[in-house]
Amino acid sequence: MAPMEPPMGAGGNRRDFMRNGFGSFALVCTFAAQSSLRGSEVTKSSAPATSAGRRFQAASPFTPFQRDLPIPPVLAPVSTRNGVDVYSVDIKDGIAEILPGFETPIYGYEGVYPGPTIRAVKGRPSVVRQTNKLGFDSNVHLHGGYVPAKHDGHPMDVILPGKSFDYTYPNEQDAAMLWYHDHAHGRTAHTLYYGLAGMYLLSDERDVELGLPQDEYDVPLMLADHAFNKDGSFRYAENVDLGFRGDTILVNGAVSPRMTVQRRIYRLRFLNASNARSYNLKLGNGRTMLQVASDGGLLEKPVSRSTVLIHPAERVELLVDFRGFRPGSEIVLQNIDGESPGTKSVMRFDVESGGGAEEFVIPTGRMRTLEKLPAPNASRRWDLGLFTQSGVQWRIAERGFNPDRIDVRPRLGSSELWQWHNPSNRVHPMHLHGMLFRIVERSTGVVHPADRGWKDTIGVLPGETATVQPWFIPHTGRYVFHCHALEHGDKAMMLQLEVEK
Ligand SMILES: [Cu+2]
Known part of the structure; x- marks a missing residue:
């Protein structure tokens, strides 16, 4: 196996990483008070004494609900041949603007974090040519996919620097929210943390038959906890026992963002792409959400939930009906297991006035019949x-x-x-x-x-x-x-x- 490269994005070096990674900058919340912010949105003179107080002062980059929810770009095929969509992705260094005014070095598919979303359709294979432009081995695992072993992204099947591999995905399984991420052995904690993850939404006609929300009402949400150094770079400290815990929740790469919603039904598709943190999601007013799908796609019947526990790598798809909320309502989605203000606020839904005719429905009966498994033989x-x-x-x-x-x-x-x-x-x-x-x-x-x-x-x-x-x-x-x-x-x-x- 090749020697481990330092897990740094552009501009870092091993020494900085070691210092920042293992030093005791105990609370990133102190960041706002000490920062030398290029846009200087931060005013530190009136900062309260506690870090929690600082976090909730307006205009800190860590203040929740200051940014609109970003939606990762959808990848367009470079060609379509005989009903096969062909994509091309470079795995490379990039810069993300996660904290306003700061540059955060990342590794990214196409240099962005989260990686571009691939939308695939059942029965229509896709080929994704992945080119490794990083200085160390990489590979791509399609998590949740029925994929031939050679294309699965086994930890020992890597793409060497400068090389490409064409991953072929049959897309023969039922619709599901899959995701793709690095899986080169021994460094996934670093490479996923630094940005190598994207969503892969496989759809089929059942979604349409059921009248589930589509397009802008079908929203992929990638959750990941992070921490930051004073220069805005990601801070990582290895803890093999506990696993990494950040003090800030990112949704699609933004600190606890806000999302403007109409008074309609939304399909919210959550992926927990965190290294090791589980979330226990609850809408601020305790309003129930309707879970329609999990890792492998639709459930047999929708399940009403007031809290939803989601562990690393799991997916949970929820229908939320905003018709019951007054215009102007601000509904916080909390992580009730969070241990600090920054890990409790996931995102906020801001309900617009108006709404228009609802064209989607909430399924009440059977959505799917699950195949019967053969009797276990071991x-x-x-x-x-x-x-x-x-x-x-x-x-x-x-x-x-x-x-x-x-x-x-x-x-x-x-x-x-x-x-x-x-x-x-x-x-x-x-x-x-x-x-x-x-x-x-x-x-x-x-x-x-x-x-x-x-x-x-x-x-x-x-x-x-x-x-x-x-x-x-x-x-x-x-x-x-x-x-x-x-x-x-x-x-x-x-x-x-x-x-x-
Ligand atoms: Cu474990």
């Missing part, structure tokens, strides 16, 4: 644990990742029962590549109706034993399954399976 238990004999590492069934070892060889078309046993005090969002599973049982209680659809990631809670049933379709070959707390996955919490004919 049962396995995977213990999730910390290993501290040679530095801090994580283990699955007392094993760390070894690319030369296949840990399980299921047969194509079969299914098994996999029991995740988590005696540790961390959440482990366990993810299976290239395939989907169903949640069968949780020791902490019944399986929530919203968790009964197709899944590719399950947040296994501290002390919990969760049983899932993967279905090993539709491709043979070598894949991985791992913890999606990125610091855990990088530090060996990953095993390999090979699906055999």
Whole structure:
């Protein structure tokens, strides 16, 4: 394996990274008071003494709800050949303006953060030519996709600097909110944190038949927690046990933004692209939201929810009906598990007057019939644990990742029962590549109706034993399954399976 490059965007060096990464700039909130802001929006004279007070002073770059929600650009195909859409993406350094007046160096697909959204249609394959213009190995994993092993972005299948790879995506599965991100082994905590993530929205005619909101009323939302250095660059400090925790929530790359909404129904598609933080989402007034989809697409029936827990790498799609709100209402979406003002405010919806005729509907009956799985023909238990004999590492069934070892060889078309046993005090969002599973049982209680659809990631809670049933379709070959707390996955919490004919 190539030596690890320092995980810096443009303009950084290893020494700066080490200093900033491991120093004790305890509270980024102090940033506003000390900053040398180019646009000088910050006035520090009347700053209150506490960091929380500073954060909520108007006009700090960390003040929530100051920026309109950005929507990542939709990638246009460079060509269409025989019904296949061909895209071209450069993986490269870029600069994002996340804090007004500051430049934040990133790694980005097409140099932007979040990466451009790819909109694909079921039955219509796409080819994405990814060119690695970074100085170190990269690759691309389509998370949640039924993708041939060669195109899955296995951690050892990398694109060398200066090279390209054509990822072919069949798009044969039902509509779902997928996402794409770097998966080069050992550095995903750095590369995702520094920006290598984008959304991949696969649609089919069922969305239209059901009358679900479309176009501007169908909104992709990428959540990620970050922290900042005084120069506006991302601050990262490695913590292999806890995983990274930032003190600021970004939605589509903006600090707790606001979104103007009409008095209509919206489909809000949340992706948790954070390294290791889980969110517990709640609308400010406790109004219920209707969950229509999870990782693997539509649920059988919509599920009414007042809070929604979303772990790293999971997706949750909610319908929110703003017709019941008065014009001028400001509705905050909170993360009730946040530990500080900056990690509690996710975003705000500002309801406009007017609204017009609603052309979308809220489904009330069955949206989808989930396929029946074959009876399981094996049962396995995977213990999730910390290993501290040679530095801090994580283990699955007392094993760390070894690319030369296949840990399980299921047969194509079969299914098994996999029991995740988590005696540790961390959440482990366990993810299976290239395939989907169903949640069968949780020791902490019944399986929530919203968790009964197709899944590719399950947040296994501290002390919990969760049983899932993967279905090993539709491709043979070598894949991985791992913890999606990125610091855990990088530090060996990953095993390999090979699906055999
Ligand atoms: Cu983990």
